[in-house]
Amino acid sequence: xxxxxxxxxxxxxxxxxxxxxxxxxxxxxxxxxxxxxxxxxxxxxxxxxxxxxxxxxxxxxxxxxxxxxxxxxxxxxxxxxxxxxxxxxxxxxxxxxxxxxxxxxxxxxxxxxxxxxxxxxxxxxxxxxxxxxxxxxxxxxxxxxxxxxxxxxxxxxxxxxxxxxxxxxxxxxxxxxxxxxxxxxxxxxxxxxxxxxxxxxxxxxxxxxxxxxxxxxxxxxxxxxxxxxxxxxxxxxxxxxxxxxxxxxxxxxxxxxxxxxxxxxxxxxxxxxxxxxxxxxxxxxxxxxxxxxxxxxxxxxxxxxxxxxxxxxxxxxxxxxxxxxxxxxxxxxxxxxxxxxxxxx
Numbered sequence: 001x002x003x004x005x006x007x008x009x010x011x012x013x014x015x016x017x018x019x020x021x022x023x024x025x026x027x028x029x030x031x032x033x034x035x036x037x038x039x040x041x042x043x044x045x046x047x048x049x050x051x052x053x054x055x056x057x058x059x060x061x062x063x064x065x066x067x068x069x070x071x072x073x074x075x076x077x078x079x080x081x082x083x084x085x086x087x088x089x090x091x092x093x094x095x096x097x098x099x100x101x102x103x104x105x106x107x108x109x110x111x112x113x114x115x116x117x118x119x120x121x122x123x124x125x126x127x128x129x130x131x132x133x134x135x136x137x138x139x140x141x142x143x144x145x146x147x148x149x150x151x152x153x154x155x156x157x158x159x160x161x162x163x164x165x166x167x168x169x170x171x172x173x174x175x176x177x178x179x180x181x182x183x184x185x186x187x188x189x190x191x192x193x194x195x196x197x198x199x200x201x202x203x204x205x206x207x208x209x210x211x212x213x214x215x216x217x218x219x220x221x222x223x224x225x226x227x228x229x230x231x232x233x234x235x236x237x238x239x240x241x242x243x244x245x246x247x248x249x250x251x252x253x254x255x256x257x258x259x260x261x262x263x264x265x266x267x268x269x270x271x272x273x274x275x276x277x278x279x280x281x282x283x284x285x286x287x288x289x290x291x292x293x294x295x296x297x298x299x300x301x302x303x304x305x306x307x308x309x310x311x312x313x314x315x316x317x318x319x320x321x322x323x324x325x326x327x328x329x330x331x332x333x334x335x336x337x338x339x340x341x342x343x344x345x
Contacts, residue, residue, distance in 0.1 A: 002102065002130065004032050008080035010040045010087055012062040015234070015253035018045050019260040020280070021086055021123045022141035025055035028084070031131040038078055047235040048257070052142045071095040084127060104129060116275040118283075139281050140262035144239040152226075161224075164201045167194060167325075168241055168258070170249035171217055172210025172229065180250045182268045182313055184217075189318055190248070191221040199329075204229055205240060205247075205254055246328045248321065250313075255279050266324045270312030285324050289315040 007028055011021055018041065028037055039049050040060040050059045060074065072095045075083070085092045085105040096103055106126045109117050120138060152162050171187045173180040194202050204214040206229035214229035232240065234257075241247060241254060242261040249255040249265060251272045256279065258265045265279035267286040274286035289312040 002082075004035050004080075004082040004102070004130070006078060006080045007032065007035050007037045007082045007084065008040060008060075008075070008078050008101075009037065009056075009084045010062075010092055012041050012064075012087060015045070015048075016251075016256040016277070017119070018048070019142070019253070019256035020119045020277070022053060022055070022260055023120055023135070023138040024084065024086065024123050024127055025053060026135050026138065026141050027124060027127055027131050027133075029055040030135050031133050035082075038080070040074070044234065047233060048142060048238060052144050052235065052238065054143065055141065068095045075099070082130065086123060086126060102130065111276075116273055118275060118280060119277050120280045139259060142238055142257070142260040144235060144242050144261060161201055162226075164199065165245045166203050166240075166243055167200045168203050168205050168244035168247035168249075168254075168263075169225070170205050170210075170247060170252060170254045172206040172213050173250045173252045174207070174209050179271050180252065180269075180313070182250055182316055184213075186316065186318055186321070187217050188221055190321060191217060191223050191225055193318070193322070195221070195223040195225070200245070201226065203227075203240065203244070205232075205237065206230065207253075246325065248325070251277055264328050266321065266328070268313070268316050268321070270316070285327065287316050287320055287324060289313065 009025060011018060013021070025037060025039065028035070036057050037055060038058040038060055039056045041049070041062050043061045046059045046061070049056050060078065066074070068091070071091070075095060080101045083096055083099065083101045083103045085096070085103060088106050088108050093105075104126050106123060109122055124134070169187070169191065171182070191202060194200060202223065202225035204218060204225055204227045206214055208230040211230035214227045218225055218227045228240065237254065238257050238261055241258040241263050244258070244263050246264045246266060247254065247258040248268070249258070250268045255265055255267055259279035259281055265282045265285065267274055267278045267282070269278060269286055269288040270290060273290050274283055274288040278286045278288070
């Protein structure tokens with residue numbers, strides 16, 4: 001096996017894809033424990049990688065505005081022995097042309113290819129030629145610090161009982177991915193039912209794009225859920241997801257952050273296959289209506305009605321979500337696996 005002293009992972013990706021690819025760094029670390037591993041990606045991901053992902057030593061900021069010469073200079077400054085290109089881009093092929101480093105590249109499987117391979121395994125294919133060993137457990141890969149009681153308490157304007165274990169709810173999917181959203185009434189009635197059960201603190205989680213939908217659901221449900229959408233950094237989001245006993249979410253970044261920190265995830269899938277992009281360790285908890293819809297193998301569901309995100313996501317019903325939730329929780333609300341709540345005493 002070749003000995004690599006400097007490894008550069010190039011992956012300027014969205015949050016979800018970045019989390020799905022973290023086992024690549026873990027696998028490289030297993031096979032090359034003395035190597036210096038640098039992760040090259042969008043600056044926004046730095047806080048999730050450096051200090052939280054022990055497989056990575058250094059972070060290099062990527063800028064979309066950099067031309068090929070600037071990218072090549074950055075590449076040459078690192079002087080990698082191994083370049084792991086997870087970008088699937090012609091740009092990376094050009095700026096590494098004639099590079100002396102060993103180069104391995106990601107090739108995305110076509111959406112219509114059968115059998116479906118999970119994105120995690122697709123990413124791991126990239127390093128399989130240089131990594132004979134694979135970790136026994138691919139996740140967790142991200143290890144956040146525990147959230148402080150002060151942060152929780154300062155945002156607890158609804159009077160939520162923070163001594164109870166936490167269920168994380170991620171109702172938003174971002175502005176560009178509305179076809180991945182579950183129906184509004186599904187979230188609304190889920191919040192009301194969880195409030196009636198009274199066994200958990202309910203926390204709404206999301207980015208700035210989800211602030212409005214989370215506030216609307218909190219108001220309409222008239223529950224004491226805690227709305228943290230748009231209030232947390234990515235590192236804080238990872239910490240709160242780690243503190244949840246279970247997270248219920250569509251196919252979006254927080255789903256994969258939760259999986260990366262080791263929290264059980266109930267994934268709601270329609271136009272995106274859970275077998276391809278679901279939370280890797282919790283595929284048995286996924287509700288996937290992709291094969292029951294006319295949008296099979298489409299990137300987005302075109303079969304919509306007024307007020308609906310799409311036919312496939314509309315097929316997911318509340319009793320099925322609750323059935324999956326009860327697979328994770330026993331009848332007393334205690335966890336079969338996962339993390340405790342956050343004490344504010």
